[in-house]
Amino acid sequence: MTVISLNQVQKKYSRIPVLTNVTFSIKENVITGVAGRNGAGKTTLLKIIAGFMKATEGDVQVFDENPFGSLLVSANSIYIDDAMSYPNPMKLQELLHEFKRFYANWNEELAMRLMEYFAIPFDIRYQFLSKGKRSTFNAIVGIAARCSLTIFDEPTTGMDTAARNDFYRALLKDYIVNPRTILLSSHYIDEIQDIIEDLLVIHRKQVRYHGTVSDLQEAHLSLRGTKEHLTEGTLGKTIVSKTRRGLQEEWILENDFSDAERTKLSRLGIANTTLSLNDAYLALTEQPRGGIDDVFDTQKD
Numbered sequence: 408m409t410v411i412s413l414n415q416v417q418k419k420y421s422r423i424p425v426l427t428n429v430t431f432s433i434k435e436n437v438i439t440g441v442a443g444r445n446g447a448g449k450t451t452l453l454k455i456i457a458g459f460m461k462a463t464e465g466d467v468q469v470f471d472e473n474p475f476g477s478l479l480v481s482a483n484s485i486y487i488d489d490a491m492s493y494p495n496p497m498k499l500q501e502l503l504h505e506f507k508r509f510y511a512n513w514n515e516e517l518a519m520r521l522m523e524y525f526a527i528p529f530d531i532r533y534q535f536l537s538k539g540k541r542s543t544f545n546a547i548v549g550i551a552a553r554c555s556l557t558i559f560d561e562p563t564t565g566m567d568t569a570a571r572n573d574f575y576r577a578l579l580k581d582y583i584v585n586p587r588t589i590l591l592s593s594h595y596i597d598e599i600q601d602i603i604e605d606l607l608v609i610h611r612k613q614v615r616y617h618g619t620v621s622d623l624q625e626a627h628l629s630l631r632g633t634k635e636h637l638t639e640g641t642l643g644k645t646i647v648s649k650t651r652r653g654l655q656e657e658w659i660l661e662n663d664f665s666d667a668e669r670t671k672l673s674r675l676g677i678a679n680t681t682l683s684l685n686d687a688y689l690a691l692t693e694q695p696r697g698g699i700d701d702v703f704d705t706q707k708d
């Protein structure tokens with residue numbers, strides 16, 4: 408069953424477009440990573456899906472309804488980010504009590520066990536928690552709510568490495584037993600790659616990629632060699648990026664090489680490897696040509 412469906416969605420802030428022609432759909436019970444450079448439009452997209460803001464144009468369907476103002480969507484979804492706010496006077500234990508009333512699938516025992524594991528005091532107000540502990544508390548709420556649609560927008564902001572690892576592990580363990588549709592935005596692809604099945608990449612206001620992690624990795628090839636050999640071996644190919652590596656260069660290209668073309672690469676002494684997910688993602692979203700090297704390159708050709 409399709410849980411989220413966007414068709415030709417556009418979003419403008421004060422007439423300035425930040426999302427254009429966004430079309431994709433997400434099936435039930437899949438964990439999808441949402442990635443993109445700073446300012447790409449991830450938060451805007453996630454808030455449109457959560458029903459917090461309206462798209463300027465296009466059709467948005469969540470659980471077969473327009474999420475904006477939908478009771479069905481708000482009752483079955485949770486949106487967690489680092490800007491959560493709760494009523495000031497309430498202590499965490501009182502908040503947890505309220506969540507139990509609000510979220511139909513709330514698992515109190517799990518919430519309590521996670522609070523204890525992450526050493527979060529119950530008898531304190533949210534605003535007095537440290538930055539990392541706030542994120543951890545929000546993450547616990549996101550997991551324990553067990554909503555059919557769970558949206559985490561950069562949930563690990565401020566968490567230390569151990570807490571980040573534990574959060575992703577807890578989320579995955581709970582998801583395996585209680586599958587739901589999860590959107591998880593992060594700038595750290597390495598951290599989420601073991602738990603996501605699909606990746607949605609927003610770039611230049613549009614969907615640059617939506618598909619499986621493995622398909623993305625196979626879509627590109629990394630080649631290392633001298634500039635002359637690389638130029639000869641990649642004639643007519645689409646070059647995504649070029650980076651200096653000492654005396655050699657690393658070029659990332661779209662992977663449409665035939666067997667004969669790969670043989671030619673070997674003959675020229677060019678090493679070819681598939682990319683890590685993070686490198687494949689960077690290849691999609693970095694500037695073409697030399698990237699940051701160009702800034703320092705005073706001898707451009």
Ligand SMILES: Nc1ncnc2c1ncn2[C@@H]1O[C@H](COP(=O)(O)OP(=O)(O)OP(=O)(O)O)[C@@H](O)[C@H]1O
Pocket residue numbers: 420421425443444445446447448449450451452
């Ligand atoms: N309320 C707003 N009014 C005007 N412009 C906005 C507003 N909110 C966001 N923007 C702009 O919309 C664009 C997308 O912002 P958004 O927060 O969705 O990006 P993001 O991908 O989540 O960024 P980041 O990775 O830095 O968190 C940015 O250029 C941002 O400056």
